[in-house]
Amino acid sequence: MSDSGEFLALGDTKLGHLSATPATPEDAELDVVANPHPDDLYLTRFVCPEFTSICPVTGQPDFAHLVIDYAPKGGLVESKSLKLFLSSFRNHGAFHEDCTVMIGKRIVSATAPRWLRIAGFWYPRGGIPIDVFWQTGAPPEGLWLPDPGVPPYRGRG
Secondary structure, eight states, X not given: OOTTSSOBOGGGSSTTSOOOOOSSGGGOOOOEEEOXXXXXXXXXXXXXXXXXXXXXXXXXXXXXXXXXXXXXXXXXXXXXXXXXXXXGGGGOBOOHHHHHHHHHHHHHHHHOOSEEXXXXXXXXXXXXXXXXXXXXXXXXXXXXXXXOOOXXXXXXX
């Protein structure tokens, strides 16, 4: 299912087609394709080391390293539509917590996974890095969860 509630055939997704970056996260559509292994428990990870949004108070850019882990059920997020969705935050004014949780909730709404967690490792502004974590609940028993792979802040790089 997609944001519209149904699975798409690959030919009906943004993949392989010229696609403009949506102006806002609300304008972005997540394409979802059928999972070829819906009965298997496995983890899919998306990493976005150069996520950008705008501070809603100062208008200055904020940067984060996002790690999205999910255990798919019926649907898989198509990666190009995810890239376009994440890019739509480039001119979006919101606090770190709002951006991180909003992304997690949109993916859950579109795909109805068994489980999802998102980690937003935000680079410091004003000398304070902010790390935001959100998940749908306890991970399913037997799901292997690798470490997010992002070290505690020491000039992350």
